[in-house]
Amino acid sequence: MRGKTGIFFKxxxxxxxxxxxxxVAILTVATxxxxxxxxxxxxxxxxxxxxxxxxxxxxVLISGGIDISFTATATVAQYVMAIFIIRHGxxxxxxxxxxxxxxxxxGALNAVLVYNLRVHSIIITxxxxxVFYGVLIFVTKGKWIxxxxxxxxxxxxLFEFSTVDGIVYSVSLPIIVLLGVLGMTGFLLNRSSxxxxxxxxxxxxxxxxxxxxxxxxxxxxxxxxxxxxxxxAAVVQAQLVQTVAPNAIVGRxxxxxxxxxxxxxxxxxxxxxxxxxxxxxxxxxxxxxxxxLMGVSSYWHKxxxxxxxxxxxxxTAYNRKLEERRHAEIDV
Amino acid sequence: MQKLMSDIQKLVSIIAxxxxxxxxYLLVILAGLIGIFSLIxxxxxxxxxxxxxxxxxxxxxxxxxxxxxxALLSGGLNLAIIATANMAGIVAAAxxxxxxxxxxxxxxxxxxxxxxxxxxxxxxxxxxxxNGWIIASLGVSPILATLGTMTLIQGLNVSLxxxxxxxxxxxxxxxxxxxxxxxxxxxxxxxxxxxxLVSLLLRRTAFGVSVYMMGSSEKATRFSGIHIRKMLFKIYxxxxxxxxxxxxxxxxxxxxxxxxxxxxxLLVTILAAVLGGVDPFGGFGKMMGLVLALLVLQVISxxxxxxxxxxxxxxxxxxGILIFVxxxxxxxxxxxxxxx
Numbered sequence: 001m002r003g004k005t006g007i008f009f010k011x012x013x014x015x016x017x018x019x020x021x022x023x024v025a026i027l028t029v030a031t032x033x034x035x036x037x038x039x040x041x042x043x044x045x046x047x048x049x050x051x052x053x054x055x056x057x058x059x060v061l062i063s064g065g066i067d068i069s070f071t072a073t074a075t076v077a078q079y080v081m082a083i084f085i086i087r088h089g090x091x092x093x094x095x096x097x098x099x100x101x102x103x104x105x106x107g108a109l110n111a112v113l114v115y116n117l118r119v120h121s122i123i124i125t126x127x128x129x130x131v132f133y134g135v136l137i138f139v140t141k142g143k144w145i146x147x148x149x150x151x152x153x154x155x156x157x158l159f160e161f162s163t164v165d166g167i168v169y170s171v172s173l174p175i176i177v178l179l180g181v182l183g184m185t186g187f188l189l190n191r192s193s194x195x196x197x198x199x200x201x202x203x204x205x206x207x208x209x210x211x212x213x214x215x216x217x218x219x220x221x222x223x224x225x226x227x228x229x230x231x232x233a234a235v236v237q238a239q240l241v242q243t244v245a246p247n248a249i250v251g252r253x254x255x256x257x258x259x260x261x262x263x264x265x266x267x268x269x270x271x272x273x274x275x276x277x278x279x280x281x282x283x284x285x286x287x288x289x290x291x292x293l294m295g296v297s298s299y300w301h302k303x304x305x306x307x308x309x310x311x312x313x314x315x316t317a318y319n320r321k322l323e324e325r326r327h328a329e330i331d332v
Numbered sequence: 333m334q335k336l337m338s339d340i341q342k343l344v345s346i347i348a349x350x351x352x353x354x355x356x357y358l359l360v361i362l363a364g365l366i367g368i369f370s371l372i373x374x375x376x377x378x379x380x381x382x383x384x385x386x387x388x389x390x391x392x393x394x395x396x397x398x399x400x401x402x403a404l405l406s407g408g409l410n411l412a413i414i415a416t417a418n419m420a421g422i423v424a425a426a427x428x429x430x431x432x433x434x435x436x437x438x439x440x441x442x443x444x445x446x447x448x449x450x451x452x453x454x455x456x457x458x459x460x461x462x463n464g465w466i467i468a469s470l471g472v473s474p475i476l477a478t479l480g481t482m483t484l485i486q487g488l489n490v491s492l493x494x495x496x497x498x499x500x501x502x503x504x505x506x507x508x509x510x511x512x513x514x515x516x517x518x519x520x521x522x523x524x525x526x527x528x529l530v531s532l533l534l535r536r537t538a539f540g541v542s543v544y545m546m547g548s549s550e551k552a553t554r555f556s557g558i559h560i561r562k563m564l565f566k567i568y569x570x571x572x573x574x575x576x577x578x579x580x581x582x583x584x585x586x587x588x589x590x591x592x593x594x595x596x597x598l599l600v601t602i603l604a605a606v607l608g609g610v611d612p613f614g615g616f617g618k619m620m621g622l623v624l625a626l627l628v629l630q631v632i633s634x635x636x637x638x639x640x641x642x643x644x645x646x647x648x649x650x651x652g653i654l655i656f657v658x659x660x661x662x663x664x665x666x667x668x669x670x671x672x
Contacts, residue, residue, distance in 0.1 A: 068599070113655060116662065117655070117658045117659060117661075117662055118662060119606075119612065119658050120612050120613065122602075122612065123602070123603075123606050123612050123654075123658075124655070124658075126599045126602055126603055126651075127603060127650075127651035127652075127654045127655050128651060128655075129599065129651070130599070130600075130603065130647045130648060130650055130651030131648045131651035131652055131655075132648075133644065133647065133648070134644040134645060134646070134647035134648025134649070134650075134651065135644075135645075135648045136644075137644035138641070138644050138645040138648060142644075251595070251596075254411070254479060254482070254483075257479065258479055258480075258483065261476060261479070267473065267475060267476070297491070299487070299490050299491040299494060299495070300487065300491050301487070302483055302484075302486055302487025302490065302491075303484055303487035303488055303491055304487070305483055305487070306480055306481070306482070306483030306484025306485070306486070306487050307484055309476075309479065309480040309483055309484075310466065310477070310480035310481065310484060313472050313473075313476040313477065313480060314466060314470045314472055317470050317471040317472040317473070317476075318470050318471060320471065321470075321471040
């Protein structure tokens with residue numbers, strides 16, 4: 001009976017799905033506005049930026065590392081991109097190319113340092129977070145950037161359609177990028193050799209090394225991928241809020257870590273699924289949106305999220321403890 | 333010149349011979365930085381005003397870093413330190429601004445101030461015990477447990493204060509953060525007392541030895557008969573308590589409490605501890621290293637500030653220096669000197 005479906009019913013993803021379904025049911029009954037196309041679209045658009053970064057972090061966590069510096073990477077990428085397209089113009093391809101190139105470069109720097117200094121990636125990336133961000137603010141004096149060119153301000157839209165109320169919906173830039181990133185990452189993690197190698201490295205670094213995997217190249221891949229997605233998230237965020245503010249993203253790194261961990265990724269590496277991360281971000285998004293719609297002051301959102309994190313990690317840890325105890329008895 | 337060269341050679345060989353060269357590196361870096369800054373700034377660096385402002389700035393970050401260091405030494409991490417300190421500060425501030433009757437006499441005032449100080453410390457201790465309970469009894473890893481309590485408590489801080497600043501304390505409270513005793517700023521005295529006590533606790537007591545043991549191998553520690561659960565409670569309680577002391581220094585120096593104070597210090601405390609030679613996986617690290625690391629960080633930010641390069645350049649340099657020291661350690665291992 002313990003086939004693939006049996007395992008699924010015991011997984012984090014299943015519990016998350018249950019909780020989210022319950023939440024959606026309650027919110028649909030309790031508020032009029034929650035289960036409307038307009039609201040769900042809004043939620044999707046405003047959390048896609050968090051989702052993109054969470055997916056990047058997932059890949060790093062699976063590999064057994066962690067990246068804290070991605071918020072600084074995103075901010076640097078955003079700044080350079082904004083300044084360039086305002087001064088020299090350009091098009092969408094440039095608006096993505098610049099941040100992606102910056103993200104990959106800074107990611108490569110992280111990878112080189114993590115691999116060569118042999119210190120846990122959390123320490124290295126805390127240091128690089130400070131370096132990237134400090135240099136950026138020093139050079140730019142922390143100025144905000146507004147007044148994007150029209151094409152950037154208008155954004156990208158596909159498949160426009162309108163409802164009976166006459167409200168026009170479209171698959172806009174954040175959604176396009178989020179879906180693209182999910183598809184690409186899903187393929188990489190589950191269907192490509194490099195993805196499976198990343199899982200192997202996170203599961204057991206020594207074993208992966210002895211299997212002949214190129215550990216440095218895998219480090220490069222993982223941190224550059226994180227950097228690239230940070231760059232893409234930066235464009236999405238800048239387009240959404242129409243400003244580039246140096247303090248808009250930095251400081252939110254632990255929020256993203258929380259979302260990914262909620263989705264069942266292990267900080268020890270080797271475990272974590274794309275579905276779990278998507279559900280983790282969804283849970284946070286639905287919860288915050290629901291609290292807003294129910295008129296709960298935004299001050300309390302963080303309290304609720306903190307409680308959810310604590311309850312979720314406690315249940316997981318306690319179950320594991322019980323499981324270990326059970327196994328111990330059989331062994332004796 | 334010859335003498336200088338031989339001195340440098342002697343220094344290099346001393347560094348190479350030491351088992352843990354971190355303190356030597358830090359001393360050299362500190363001396364170099366002070367030398368450079370005093371040359372460029374010609375006397376301004378050693379002015380009373382600058383030394384005093386440095387002395388008032390170190391303790392806050394310093395005591396918070398100690399709170400982080402204790403958790404790190406045991407192989408854990410405490411991400412909730414800033415949230416804990418702010419909660420403690422807000423509790424003290426609420427008592428100080430709401431419960432002092434109009435025209436209170438000296439004795440009543442003293443009593444209420446004492447209550448506020450004790451309440452702040454008790455609150456910090458309580459949060460520490462909560463962390464300890466989640467980690468010890470539920471078996472959650474420290475990073476996840478404190479990520480959760482950090483979010484929860486930060487949320488409570490903002491909700492309870494609605495984001496406002498609570499300010500206006502009676503004058504005697506301000507002495508903790510701004511006073512000078514025998515020519516030494518009071519925060520420095522508090523910092524020194526904390527450093528001394530924690531250092532003694534770590535090096536001279538069974539508790540301290542157990543902390544280092546746990547950081548090296550939790551399993552071995554358990555098998556040598558040490559009660560891990562009790563230890564975890566004590567470690568996180570002590571970490572929380574130190575946050576309470578930091579909170580008192582902080583609210584007194586600013587004459588106010590707020591949910592967002594010191595929020596940028598969280599990652600900096602880890603940086604300071606690791607720069608001071610604390611192994612991020614636990615088991616190794618000394619108070620002297622942390623104190624030297626804090627001095628290095630403070631000299632950088634004060635020196636650059638005097639040069640008119642305030643703001644975020646110091647932060648960038650802090651990260652750069654940490655990477656540089658890690659690089660030196662690797663270089664030393666590659667060259668095969670000392671412990672590998």
